[in-house]
Amino acid sequence: xxxxxxxxxxxxxxxxxxxxxxxxxxxxxxxxxxxxxxxxxxxxxxxxxxxxxxxxxxxxxxxxxxxxxxxxxxxxxxxxxxxxxxxxxxxxxxxxxxxxxxxxxxxxxxxxx
Amino acid sequence: xxxxxxxxxxxxxxxxxxxxxxxxxxxxxxxxxxxxxxxxxxxxxxxxxxxxxxxxxxxxxxxxxxxxxxxxxxxxxxxxxxxxxxxxxxxxxxxxxxxxxxxxxxxxxxxxxxxxxxxxxxxxxxxxxx
Numbered sequence: 175x176x177x178x179x180x181x182x183x184x185x186x187x188x189x190x191x192x193x194x195x196x197x198x199x200x201x202x203x204x205x206x207x208x209x210x211x212x213x214x215x216x217x218x219x220x221x222x223x224x225x226x227x228x229x230x231x232x233x234x235x236x237x238x239x240x241x242x243x244x245x246x247x248x249x250x251x252x253x254x255x256x257x258x259x260x261x262x263x264x265x266x267x268x269x270x271x272x273x274x275x276x277x278x279x280x281x282x283x284x285x286x287x
Numbered sequence: 288x289x290x291x292x293x294x295x296x297x298x299x300x301x302x303x304x305x306x307x308x309x310x311x312x313x314x315x316x317x318x319x320x321x322x323x324x325x326x327x328x329x330x331x332x333x334x335x336x337x338x339x340x341x342x343x344x345x346x347x348x349x350x351x352x353x354x355x356x357x358x359x360x361x362x363x364x365x366x367x368x369x370x371x372x373x374x375x376x377x378x379x380x381x382x383x384x385x386x387x388x389x390x391x392x393x394x395x396x397x398x399x400x401x402x403x404x405x406x407x408x409x410x411x412x413x414x415x416x417x
Binding site for chain 2 (some may be wrong): 179191192194195196197198199200201202203204205206207208209210211213215216217219220222223226227235238239245246247249250252253256257258260269271276279280281284286287
């Protein structure tokens with residue numbers, strides 16, 4: 175049987191999509207409230223810092239960032255093909271590299287908190 | 288030798304305007320741009336948070352204002368569109384078999400909406416909004 179990396183790529187995409195479906199609207203809403211001048215308590219420095227300082231908070235932020243980025247990267251790859259850009263190999267390398275870099279940076283930043 | 292086959296001309300870059308169904312498909316696909324952009328904003332927030340209180344508070348000040356609010360409102364519309372379209376196909380992705388038959392799709396969709404609402408309320412409560 176031919177080996178394919180598709181199940182791994184797709185399961186991460188599906189996990190990211192599900193997490194984004196469940197969490198992204200409410201997270202965007204928190205930032206929208208902050209933009210409107212009604213920043214929720216959690217987005218204050220003291221509370222967010224305490225949240226990100228806790229191991230479970232770090233795990234939450236890392237999971238959200240990594241899976242959202244992977245989901246967006248994989249779907250963007252397919253969408254660019256649908257928009258008529260047919261250089262799939264180059265597109266795939268760029269979008270997955272951005273997702274991987276973002277994930278690595280989030281690990282770096284979270285270890286500094 | 289066969290005759291030259293007829294190839295229906297299809298625009299590579301504008302095909303999705305041909306049918307509303309194609310346009311709906313593309314509207315779901317482009318939600319990823321907004322999810323990606325928001326995640327980069329989140330990453331930026333974590334970076335500024337790691338730099339200390341002054342850096343983080345200048346970040347909060349920078350995302351304030353009507354243009355940010357407008358941008359985040361557009362992002363909100365697209366992430367909600369992703370959520371609704373994602374939950375609506377869950378019966379296809381996660382069919383639940385009971386004996387010979389399958390659980391009707393509406394129950395699977397309804398369960399996802401219920402979990403979505405509960406998680407959103409929990410986050411709002413945890414964040415101090417409710």
